[in-house]
Amino acid sequence: MKRTDVLVVGAGLGGLSASMFLAIEGADVLTVERHPGTSLHPRASGQTPRTMELYRFAGIDDEVLGVSERASRGLRVTVASSLRGQVFHRVVEDLGEIDLSTATTAPWGMAGQDVVEPILLERARKAGADVRFSTELVSFEQDADGVTAVLSDGETVRASYLVAADGGRSRIREALGIAATGVGAIGHSVGVVFDADLGDHLQADVTDLYYLQNAEFTGALVNTDIPGRYVFAVDLHPERGETLADFPEERLTGLIRAGTDLPGLEPRIRWTGAWEMAARIAERFSAGRVFLVGDAAKVTPPTGGMGGNTAVGDGHDIAWKLAAVLRGDAGPALLDSYEAERKPIAEMVVATSLHNARERMLPGLDLSGTPEPVDPLALTLGFRYRSGAALADDEDRLENPLEPSGRPGFRAPHLPTAAGSTGDFLGRGWVVFAAGGWRDAVEAVRAETGIALEHRERGTDFDDPGDVFGLGADGASLVRPDGIVAWRGSSEDRAGTLWDVLARVLGR
Known part of the structure; x- marks a missing residue:
């Protein structure tokens, strides 16, 4: 029987993120994925600055930016009848025009899931994770001590x-008896990955996304x-x-021609598949x-590009918390904060x-009742x-x-330092940002608890x-390994207060 700290089932963005961050934190991780390799479909493209902050914690932010030439060149989202047809409105012109310098030093990314997953996989394996493809979970049972x-x-x-x-x-999730509720299916699509020369019909140097109401x-x-590679999706009507099978290559070619306004186009279709657009959230x-991450916890329409980013956030959140419990830094009560923190994000x-x-x-x-x-x-x-x-x-x-x-619960402020930003201090453990006089307290608590705790004055x-x-x-302000402020305040008994706060937030 093989023994491991954490078994991760699924090697998409959520599973690979969890595996990577767990391994970086020193946990023994086994990850299994039923498919033969990482995704061949770009699907969940784009990284928010928050995701790029998390990737920076893992040391892969520059690599993720490097695999997409469009990474720092902007995003354009258009609703139109076709590429050269009537434009109904522009949703986004260029996210790069928003000055985020007071919020973060991390940029937006535009890389596709097909090029990001191999980076996550390599980093996870380099940190010691055992990742196996073409391997499925057949069954599982849990008891008080493990799975x-x-x-x-x-x-x-x-x-x-x-x-x-x-x-x-x-x-x-189904085996656990956890229901997923919400609006449910709102549409079905046939997805196509194809190669073609579209000339200047799309802007090649930015992420150019068209929603087509043809x-x-x-x-x-x-x-x-x-x-020269594009992703096309067209509505599918299973109710009819x-x-x-009703979308052979000839029909798809005609639809692509209509959407691109290129009647003579000969697209080389590389992949097709049907998928459901839905909105559901697990009740627990x-x-x-057992902990649910990514689409196992919530399914969201792709409109907005937040599904993959949320999966990465889930993976990081459960990883640092599990690692803290496995090391003995935290008690099991810390794990209760996973749902408390991530479910409201999923709902929004x-x-x-x-x-x-x-x-x-x-x-x-119909969005009656939807927040x-x-x-x-x-x-x-x-x-x-x-x-x-x-x-x-x-x-x-x-x-x-x-x-x-x-304030506690929000991301720690990113302020200039001689070498860069206060964000550069984050992601490697707990950090105390202090006005002065807290150094001895931090050193005493670190020595007593063995917790990775830094002091910044x-x-x-x-x-x-x-x-x-x-x-x-x-x-002083106590900042967690994920860059979130856990507590701030002042005290005459600084070491005692810091120890009490850590014990509370870590469930010790």
């Missing part, structure tokens, strides 16, 4: 925890990181009896020692994506975690990330003339 799983190659695995990253139709079909078309994100992502879908593709979509959309920038960088691991002292759920407050390590961190004359 026993049987794999398709006949091996039995005993793991302390299981991370379910097995997609929107998660068999693990007289013949509703669909989408976008360029990819591979020159349509299946993928965990059960015992799904609601916002649904509103985007109605605006861009499905004007008749209002959230500003994408606030959702990306101005979100707040509220749990036992982030001691928030007011009720705000979002803030303007261009005006960071440094205002005026020496960073400047904060406007007191964005909210330290006052003698306060």
